[in-house]
Amino acid sequence: MTPPGSAPKPWFKDGRLHFALGIEDTFVPQSREGERAIDEYELTEHYEHFVADFQLAKSTGAGLLRWGLPWYRIAPEQGQWDWSWTDRALNSIADAGIRPIIDLVHYGTPIWLAGQFAHPDYPQHVAEYAVRVAERYADIATDYTPVNEPVIHALFCGEYGYWPPYLSGTQGFTAIAANLARGIVLTQRGISEALADASFVHVEAAMKFICPEDALEHASESARLNDQVFLVEDLITGRVDDDHPLVNALRTNGIDDNTLTWLRENAVQPDVMGINYYPRHSTELFEHGVTHSGGFSDPRPSIDRGIQGLQEALTTFADRYGAPVMLTETCVTGSIDERIKWLDESVALIDQMRTEGSNVVGYTWWPLFDMYEWTWRHSDNPRSDHLLTMGLYDLIESDSGLLRAENPVADRFREHASASSQTNPLAKRNQHMNSARLTINTAATIGAINPRLFGSFVEHLGRSVYDGIYEPGHPLANVDGFRTDVIELVKELGVTAIRYPGGNFVSGFKWEDSVGPRSERPRRLDLAWHSTETNEVGLHEFQKWLDEVGSELMLAVNLGTRGTAEALDLLEYSNLREGSTLAQSRIEHGRTEPFDVRIWCLGNEMDGPWQLGHRSADDYGKLAAQTARAMKAFDPNLELVICGSSSSSMPTFAEWERVVLTHAYDAVDYISCHAYYENTGDLGSFLASGVDMDHFIRTVTASADHVKAVRGSDKTINISFDEWNIWYNSRYENVDKIVGVDNWPVAPRLLEDQYSVADAVVFGSLLITLLKHADRVTSASLAQLVNVIAPIMTEPGGQSWRQTTFFPFASTAHHAVGVALDVSPVSGSYSTDKFGDVPFVDAVASFDDKTGQIAVYVVNRSTDEDTELSLDFAGETGGTVGYSVTARTLSDSDIHAANTRENPERVGLVENTSATIDGGSVHITLPAVSWTEILLVPLG
Ligand code: AHR
Numbered sequence: 001m002t003p004p005g006s007a008p009k010p011w012f013k014d015g016r017l018h019f020a021l022g023i024e025d026t027f028v029p030q031s032r033e034g035e036r037a038i039d040e041y042e043l044t045e046h047y048e049h050f051v052a053d054f055q056l057a058k059s060t061g062a063g064l065l066r067w068g069l070p071w072y073r074i075a076p077e078q079g080q081w082d083w084s085w086t087d088r089a090l091n092s093i094a095d096a097g098i099r100p101i102i103d104l105v106h107y108g109t110p111i112w113l114a115g116q117f118a119h120p121d122y123p124q125h126v127a128e129y130a131v132r133v134a135e136r137y138a139d140i141a142t143d144y145t146p147v148n149e150p151v152i153h154a155l156f157c158g159e160y161g162y163w164p165p166y167l168s169g170t171q172g173f174t175a176i177a178a179n180l181a182r183g184i185v186l187t188q189r190g191i192s193e194a195l196a197d198a199s200f201v202h203v204e205a206a207m208k209f210i211c212p213e214d215a216l217e218h219a220s221e222s223a224r225l226n227d228q229v230f231l232v233e234d235l236i237t238g239r240v241d242d243d244h245p246l247v248n249a250l251r252t253n254g255i256d257d258n259t260l261t262w263l264r265e266n267a268v269q270p271d272v273m274g275i276n277y278y279p280r281h282s283t284e285l286f287e288h289g290v291t292h293s294g295g296f297s298d299p300r301p302s303i304d305r306g307i308q309g310l311q312e313a314l315t316t317f318a319d320r321y322g323a324p325v326m327l328t329e330t331c332v333t334g335s336i337d338e339r340i341k342w343l344d345e346s347v348a349l350i351d352q353m354r355t356e357g358s359n360v361v362g363y364t365w366w367p368l369f370d371m372y373e374w375t376w377r378h379s380d381n382p383r384s385d386h387l388l389t390m391g392l393y394d395l396i397e398s399d400s401g402l403l404r405a406e407n408p409v410a411d412r413f414r415e416h417a418s419a420s421s422q423t424n425p426l427a428k429r430n431q432h433m434n435s436a437r438l439t440i441n442t443a444a445t446i447g448a449i450n451p452r453l454f455g456s457f458v459e460h461l462g463r464s465v466y467d468g469i470y471e472p473g474h475p476l477a478n479v480d481g482f483r484t485d486v487i488e489l490v491k492e493l494g495v496t497a498i499r500y501p502g503g504n505f506v507s508g509f510k511w512e513d514s515v516g517p518r519s520e521r522p523r524r525l526d527l528a529w530h531s532t533e534t535n536e537v538g539l540h541e542f543q544k545w546l547d548e549v550g551s552e553l554m555l556a557v558n559l560g561t562r563g564t565a566e567a568l569d570l571l572e573y574s575n576l577r578e579g580s581t582l583a584q585s586r587i588e589h590g591r592t593e594p595f596d597v598r599i600w601c602l603g604n605e606m607d608g609p610w611q612l613g614h615r616s617a618d619d620y621g622k623l624a625a626q627t628a629r630a631m632k633a634f635d636p637n638l639e640l641v642i643c644g645s646s647s648s649s650m651p652t653f654a655e656w657e658r659v660v661l662t663h664a665y666d667a668v669d670y671i672s673c674h675a676y677y678e679n680t681g682d683l684g685s686f687l688a689s690g691v692d693m694d695h696f697i698r699t700v701t702a703s704a705d706h707v708k709a710v711r712g713s714d715k716t717i718n719i720s721f722d723e724w725n726i727w728y729n730s731r732y733e734n735v736d737k738i739v740g741v742d743n744w745p746v747a748p749r750l751l752e753d754q755y756s757v758a759d760a761v762v763f764g765s766l767l768i769t770l771l772k773h774a775d776r777v778t779s780a781s782l783a784q785l786v787n788v789i790a791p792i793m794t795e796p797g798g799q800s801w802r803q804t805t806f807f808p809f810a811s812t813a814h815h816a817v818g819v820a821l822d823v824s825p826v827s828g829s830y831s832t833d834k835f836g837d838v839p840f841v842d843a844v845a846s847f848d849d850k851t852g853q854i855a856v857y858v859v860n861r862s863t864d865e866d867t868e869l870s871l872d873f874a875g876e877t878g879g880t881v882g883y884s885v886t887a888r889t890l891s892d893s894d895i896h897a898a899n900t901r902e903n904p905e906r907v908g909l910v911e912n913t914s915a916t917i918d919g920g921s922v923h924i925t926l927p928a929v930s931w932t933e934i935l936l937v938p939l940g
Pocket residue numbers: 459502503504505604605646723783784
């Protein structure tokens with residue numbers, strides 16, 4: 001007997017992450033015309049294979065098994081109890097040495113219980129059954145889930161009329177939710193009395209509803225559903241009082257105050273709060289102009305919010321209920337690779353969260369073996385038509401029944417489960433250290449660094465201009481309506497040239513709309529971003545703002561819906577000092593001096609089918625050549641950029657460059673490149689995005705040089721990489737995108753991506769790649785600057801802050817001066833799905849011969865190992881003698897950490913104190929997933 005006071009700690013308090021599995025256990029034994037009873041244990045033949053199934057679960061290293069009881073079989077008649085199968089099953093679980101978390105209700109009330117969850121005595125009946133279970137299996141099971149996902153029960157059985165008792169509407173939902181709550185309270189109280197060491201893992205579906213700005217007609221319904229996710233847990237934990245957002249709805253739908261008072265007075269708490277999160281299904285989206293009732297018959301579209309959604313759910317439930325949290329169901333229904341990817345990502349996230357101090361105590365892959373979709377109930381087709389490939393074991397039909405075939409997900413789960421015996425994932429991470437070497441040689445020059453490499457981009461898109469740089473009502477606005485806090489941040493960022501006014505916007509833009517008296521400027525539809533352009537800020541205002549921030553204007557002309565004549569008009573208006581009607585009108589509009597714009601873009605992304613006025617390479621090449629020649633007839637010293645490819649994955653990539661340059665080689669000076677990268681869940685490949693950018697630059701350079709050779713020209717075309725960044729374009733496509741003929745908002749929130757540490761590390765590596773091509777990339781524009789995929793964010797009337805990407809840009813823009821140096825990095829490599837083997841370390845340096853300062857930029861792409869880096873000197877530099885070294889690193893134990901409105905200074909650069917000079921070399925430790933700037937400053 002265990003002496004009092006020396007009982008072992010419950011599993012959820014031992015500091016470990018517990019790996020669990022589940023066996024799908026939906027039971028809906030009732031049926032009616034057109035429906036058949038569903039019992040997943042029958043469908044998966046678990047009733048026969050349970051002994052082997054528990055052994056399979058054990059063999060994967062899981063310590064816990066979420067496993068349900070078929071109440072309807074245990075209680076075939078009122079007052080009758082049949083434990084024959086469950087006795088055998090629970091003994092087998094005990095024999096397997098796996099700890100069960102008993103799922104008491106997963107739908108499946110007994111057949112004799114009329115009205116099922118709506119029966120007035122359902123709470124007493126379920127509690128009686130639960131107490132009998134707890135008493136009977138006291139030696140085997142002490143962990144209980146009273147009801148799995150009660151809100152989903154209330155929806156399916158109470159609101160959608162899908163399952164018995166087939167109630168519908170909000171009244172039906174409320175009736176079931178309240179009765180389930182009473183049942184859960186009585187169950188937990190009853191078991192606690194019968195079993196002193198019982199613990200309770202409450203489980204709810206972590207649903208989230210998203211209502212984008214273009215679907216605001218659904219805003220209140222979306223808010224209600226987001227509150228409803230917590231309703232049953234709030235009821236049973238005594239959180240529903242007069243201040244609860246749904247209390248009035250409960251009252252209106254028939255829940256009286258006595259019930260609410262009883263629930264508050266008898267409240268029970270979870271020992272562990274479990275959430276079921278499926279990345280592809282847990283987030284539902286409202287759409288403008290469409291109303292779905294939800295559920296199987298009329299589902300809303302769902303969006304995949306991946307680990308971001310998981311992190312949010314775990315944190316929200318933990319904060320709300322103040323209990324340890326457990327992921328009690330997760331997986332993706334998909335290929336083996338997709339399942340492994342999600343397993344790895346979700347476990348990594350939970351490791352990170354635990355390192356950060358989150359009390360996440362369990363991880364459940366659901367299910368152990370494949371299962372059958374609930375649609376089986378409403379169909380006549382064989383079960384094989386309803387198979388969901390989710391498990392660690394495939395279910396295979398055979399003459400002797402369903403076989404369980406282990407798949408590679410099981411192996412990966414095993415690895416994670418065995419690694420979880422380490423309580424501190426960081427300790428695990430840093431056991432090994434990579435090493436890498438760079439060579440500093442000031443003679444190894446790549447090329448002069450053109451300051452225009454640190455340009456940016458302001459497009460009339462979303463809140464980039466309005467509510468971004470310009471907000472006349474803001475307390476910090478200057479007399480022209482520009483926010484001075486933003487001006488200061490732009491200066492701190494160090495941007496040189498700024499591309500304007502688009503982007504896709506420019507291809508439908510009439511520049512004349514944006515000049516002259518503001519009161520006479522038209523409001524126009526912007527077809528590119530489905531918004532309204534007020535023209536409150538135009539060419540003159542923007543130039544005034546540029547004068548404040550000290551940046552150069554890079555202007556784009558519209559070659560989408562317009563042509564050479566309008567481009568020439570804009571050029572004459574902007575650059576002719578005086579003497580023509582257009583120059584005179586600029587003067588009358590308040591600008592005596594010409595704008596004198598030196599660098600011009602000949603349209604935007606004309607290779608893209610999304611572009612207004614999209615053309616073939618041949619057609620665009622002719623138009624660009626004609627426009628360029630005409631512009632140069634005005635001023636031969638203009639610098640003109642012809643549109644190259646809008647990504648290296650365009651089907652016309654490389655051939656487009658050849659064709660357009662063949663038409664326009666003599667008349668233009670640059671060809672553009674655009675590239676955006678996004679973490680789609682494959683972190684290793686994402687970290688290696690610079691490999692794609694490098695390939696892009698090399699290919700375009702080769703195309704341009706090919707045309708040069710064919711023409712026998714002695715002129716070299718350089719690259720203007722005038723859009724580059726991390727962009728979660730899939731979020732724009734799936735969430736932000738505005739539609740509707742009557743829906744043209746002014747300055748909507750669009751492309752407001754929040755950047756993580758990992759994003760900033762990739763971003764820093766893209767800067768390294770640009771510098772490594774400083775000889776050919778002589779202009780570049782970070783797309784974009786404020787609010788729209790931006791390093792700087794603002795809130796209307798409120799603060800502004802720096803995103804994670806701000807830091808690598810500002811450091812590089814300020815310190816990468818002079819010439820770029822090839823540092824020939826040598827490191828180990830890792831394998832990526834997209835790019836094959838990729839070196840862990842990439843780096844470049846700059847050397848400023850005026851000050852003697854050397855700046856080294858280096859990225860460590862390893863996801864789990866630090867790198868010990870040494871910088872050796874070669875050539876005439878005389879070693880490290882005469883330099884001091886300092887370094888600043890961007891990294892974080894949580895690579896998803898970001899700066900947000902609520903926490904704007906969460907991430908920044910940190911002094912890397914490991915940097916030392918020793919024996920002619922510099923040594924420094926680079927954390928996993930990090931970007932670092934090392935400054936070598938001459939002494940004296
Ligand atoms: O920067 C956002 C958009 O990306 C630009 O408008 C367009 O040129 C590119 O597709």
